[in-house]
Structures are given as C-alpha cells and as structure tokens.
Amino acid sequence: MQVSLLYGRSGITVPLPRDADVTLIAKPEMPRQGDPIAAVHQALNCPVGSSGAAGLREIAEGAGSACIAICDITRPVPNHLFLRPMIETLVSAGVPLNQVTVLVATGLHRPNLGDELAELIGDPWVLQHVNVVNHDALCDQDHIDLGQTPTRQTPVKIDRRFVQADLRIATGLVEPHFMAGYSGGRKVIAPGLAHADTIRTFHNHRFMSDAAATNCNLHRNPLHEEQLEIVKMIGGAYALNTVIDDQRNLSLVNFGEITASHQDAVAFIGQYCRVSVPRRYPTVITSAAGYPLDKTYYQTVKGMVGAIDILQPGGHLIIVSECSEGLGSEEYAAAQATLTRLGSDGFLQSIRHQPFAEIDAWQTQMQTKATERGTVHLYSSLSPSLQTLTGVSIVDDLEATLQACIDASACKSVAVIPEGPYVIPFVQNEVA
Incomplete structure (x- = not known):
C-alpha cells in the first residue's frame, strides 16, 4: 500500500508497511462550482x-x-x-x-x-x-x-x-x-x-x-x-x-x-476541514500542504501543529515539506538558532515578557507545541547547513523512517493526513 502526500508542485508517494493499520484522514468530498x-x-x-x-x-x-x-x-x-x-x-x-x-x-x-x-x-x-x-x-x-x-x-x-x-x-x-x-x-x-x-x-x-x-x-x-x-x-x-x-x-x-x-x-x-477520529495515534504522517505553502520551513510548522491533537504523547510525527526556498526570513533563522541553542524551555523563557515579539519568532514558539508532544521527523530538500536549525529530526528515507517509528511504538496504527494543515483532525468524544 502507498499514499500520496502534497509535496512541492508534484506531490510525493510514500510506501506503507503491508501490515500497518492505516487511517487515512481527509476532508469529505466537497462541492465544486461548475462555472x-x-x-x-x-x-x-x-x-x-x-x-x-x-x-x-x-x-x-x-x-x-x-x-x-x-x-x-x-x-x-x-x-x-x-x-x-x-x-x-x-x-x-x-x-x-x-x-x-x-x-x-x-x-x-x-x-x-x-x-x-x-x-x-x-x-x-x-x-x-x-x-x-x-x-x-x-x-x-x-x-x-x-x-x-x-x-x-x-x-x-x-x-x-x-x-x-x-x-x-x-x-x-x-x-x-x-x-x-x-x-x-x-x-x-x-x-x-x-x-x-x-x-x-x-x-x-x-x-x-x-x-x-x-x-x-x-x-x-x-x-x-x-x-x-x-x-x-x-x-x-x-x-x-x-x-x-x-x-x-x-x-x-x-x-x-x-x-x-x-x-x-x-x-x-x-x-x-474538521475531521473526527476515534483515537490518538503513536505514528502520524502529514504534509505542509504542498506548493505554495511548503516553500519554506517557516510555513511547515502549520502542518506540524495541525496534527498534534491526534498524536499520542511521546509519539512520532513525520512531515514532508519541500522547503524549496529554505527556512524563511533571516529573522526566523535567528529565532531557530536561539531555539536550537537554548532548547524549548530556554527559548520560551527568553521571549516570555517581550511586548513586541521578534519578527517571525512566533513560528518558532508554535513549533514547540509540536515538539513538546512528540518527536518530529522532517523530510525536505533543505541543505545540511539549514537542517541543523530546524530543531527536529531530519530524515531522507520515508519508508525506513515510518517502519522505525512503528517499531519504536510497538504499534502498527498509523494516521496519514495527505493535505496537511488544510485538514484538522480531532479525537471525537475525548475526555479531557
């Protein structure tokens, strides 16, 4: 079995393990304007x-x-x-x-x-x-x-x-x-x-x-x-x-x-866009919605955050995003450098009392919501020098990464969100 995810202009196909228990999360069919x-x-x-x-x-x-x-x-x-x-x-x-x-x-x-x-x-x-x-x-x-x-x-x-x-x-x-x-x-x-x-x-x-x-x-x-x-x-x-x-x-x-x-x-x-699912999953694979949203890593964070409500605490979130233009602004790169230097807690403490946020640092703050929930794995075209500033795990083999995440969780249940942040899944009737 394989699934297609939005990635750049052409998309990407990911092979899934034959014995995986896959839940495909997509919007119901929407009406189209004929004219x-x-x-x-x-x-x-x-x-x-x-x-x-x-x-x-x-x-x-x-x-x-x-x-x-x-x-x-x-x-x-x-x-x-x-x-x-x-x-x-x-x-x-x-x-x-x-x-x-x-x-x-x-x-x-x-x-x-x-x-x-x-x-x-x-x-x-x-x-x-x-x-x-x-x-x-x-x-x-x-x-x-x-x-x-x-x-x-x-x-x-x-x-x-x-x-x-x-x-x-x-x-x-x-x-x-x-x-x-x-x-x-x-x-x-x-x-x-x-x-x-x-x-x-x-x-x-x-x-x-x-x-x-x-x-x-x-x-x-x-x-x-x-x-x-x-x-x-x-x-x-x-x-x-x-x-x-x-x-x-x-x-x-x-x-x-x-x-x-x-x-x-x-x-x-x-x-x-709001799609209910019956449970949380130890492994979730999603996208940054393809072109034009996935031109930068900055925009990729939306795909991470969009999926976290159905990720089990300590689980694995795999996201594909081409990032053809790199990280984003110089200011964002600086915020990511601070994150990788201080860690999530240190970064959040450094911005906590600022009345004016540093430009684009809010995206770094939002990323911490995903990395605090579980391990985030990124598949992209980012150069090695930029990969170090993402603050997440970098992967180059989606099939092997997916299998490793399944093995680590000892659970074959996998949720797949091909459209990324355009679909927001939630656990139906979840007790807080």
Whole structure:
C-alpha cells in the first residue's frame, strides 16, 4: 500500500508497511462550482446578508477610489477568477480605473515581484490596467496610526492605501489557521496590511500561548478578537472569500460585509476541514500542504501543529515539506538558532515578557507545541547547513523512517493526513 502526500508542485508517494493499520484522514468530498466565473458574478451581485438589492456595483456607486487587498504567494487563492470581474464591476459603477489599487497583503513576509507577482495575480489584464503594489510592514510612512485596541491595547497601524480608500475590499482563502482559527476575511487586513508594531504585538508570547489561539476556533480567540476590533477602527470593509477543495477547485465564493461574509465561509469550510477520529495515534504522517505553502520551513510548522491533537504523547510525527526556498526570513533563522541553542524551555523563557515579539519568532514558539508532544521527523530538500536549525529530526528515507517509528511504538496504527494543515483532525468524544 502507498499514499500520496502534497509535496512541492508534484506531490510525493510514500510506501506503507503491508501490515500497518492505516487511517487515512481527509476532508469529505466537497462541492465544486461548475462555472466558477458565474459563481463569482453571482457572489458580487448578491452579497451575504443582503436582500439582493445591493450588489458590489450599487455599493461602489459614488466611490472615487477602491483598494482590493489580496493574499501573498503563500496562499493558493484563485485570484485569476475574481480580480478582473471585481475591477470591471467597480469601473462600471464609476470608480476610475486609475483609482483602483490591488494591494498584496504580505504582512511581514517578503514582497511578491516579477514572475511570482504575475503568478499570484493570474491575469495579465489586471497587471496591465491597475496599480498592483506590495504592502511593506516596515515602512512607517505607508501606515496610519489609529491608536490602540480597547481591550488589549494593541497598537493599530494599517496601510494608508487601504484605510483611505473610499471602498475597501479584502479577498482571500478561508481555511484552518493555527493561530487565528481560520484565515481569510479580517486576517487579510491584520496582519496582512498591518505595520510591524501591530503584528509583533498580537504575535507575542502572551497571544501565542493562549489556549484559544488555535486551529478552527474563533471563540475567545485573542487574535480573532483583535482583528475584529481593528476592522471597526478602520471604519469597516467588505470581503470576497473563497474556499477550495483538495484539488484547488473552487468550492465556495461569497462577498459581503467582512465579518458576515467571513462567518458564512467559516460555517461552510468547518463542515469539511474538521475531521473526527476515534483515537490518538503513536505514528502520524502529514504534509505542509504542498506548493505554495511548503516553500519554506517557516510555513511547515502549520502542518506540524495541525496534527498534534491526534498524536499520542511521546509519539512520532513525520512531515514532508519541500522547503524549496529554505527556512524563511533571516529573522526566523535567528529565532531557530536561539531555539536550537537554548532548547524549548530556554527559548520560551527568553521571549516570555517581550511586548513586541521578534519578527517571525512566533513560528518558532508554535513549533514547540509540536515538539513538546512528540518527536518530529522532517523530510525536505533543505541543505545540511539549514537542517541543523530546524530543531527536529531530519530524515531522507520515508519508508525506513515510518517502519522505525512503528517499531519504536510497538504499534502498527498509523494516521496519514495527505493535505496537511488544510485538514484538522480531532479525537471525537475525548475526555479531557
């Protein structure tokens, strides 16, 4: 028997021992939009929560400018399906074409340029007709300071091109997120369009260690609550949300007020991405969801954390991630170096009282959740010099590693999660 896991652009096949007791964990089959373009137009014409009287064209009437925020290259958002229809609708409502900006919500990630930007946009017409720019979280003058959130006093500085636009639209992909519960909607604004001070505050140890800051949970999730406060502080926004299946086919698209439309998309994907299993497993093999998410080790951590709820304490977690671009940022590499030097306890102690998290150190903090549960084994294309900074066990033979994990646990039960962090398994009726 063998299983295929998402890995890079082409995937990877892993042979399984013949006598292994394998549980394959995947989303139930999701509906697909037979005519995705028609579905986009339908969504733009009939916003979530409206009576059908006011679509995007009516909403945009009288607006002199519009800013459309899109996710960066780390998310497989089908921008090619909706950007041009959205822009053409805005223009038909009277918004001047030269006053439409597409803003790449990079957060603290690197900018997307050249061929990568063209791939991200997916439509040459958009690049030729509107201004497409990258957000820069470190550029002070690009942001408007709106003060602090009322409850947790997070400094709120958001890209002025978005805040000052007459019409603000966030677009993205709604999927499980290991800190904010679900991606999409409000998350495209913060951290996507936020200044480094904002991002570093609600990614500090206090936020990241909160038990509610986890996959598929919005209830009392501190990141989610701060994001909603930030939406209020900028004066609201609209959102176009998408959901895709495991083959990247469009399953859902909606449009509307940012919170209502996001809740609608969350209710939809929640039926599929949360998969119950009867028990925990001593051996789990998963992925980092393939390209584009597994371009860096930084993003790989999401796959580790997504699987830990079904891993037996002291068990073995095997993850495949191409990591074609290496570890990630220089700041992340520095955080990983601190982790490997001090160990998990020492690293966590070093960041515990920082009001501003070091850039990308939050991903290192999240990794400790996985390594505290069990042994993590990584199969990737990382060079030996970078492998030493991962803080996990490096393997180059998946079949042999899987057999060794089974032998070590003296149990032939293996859970396989081909889609990685896009599927969040949990133990049904588990007693705390």
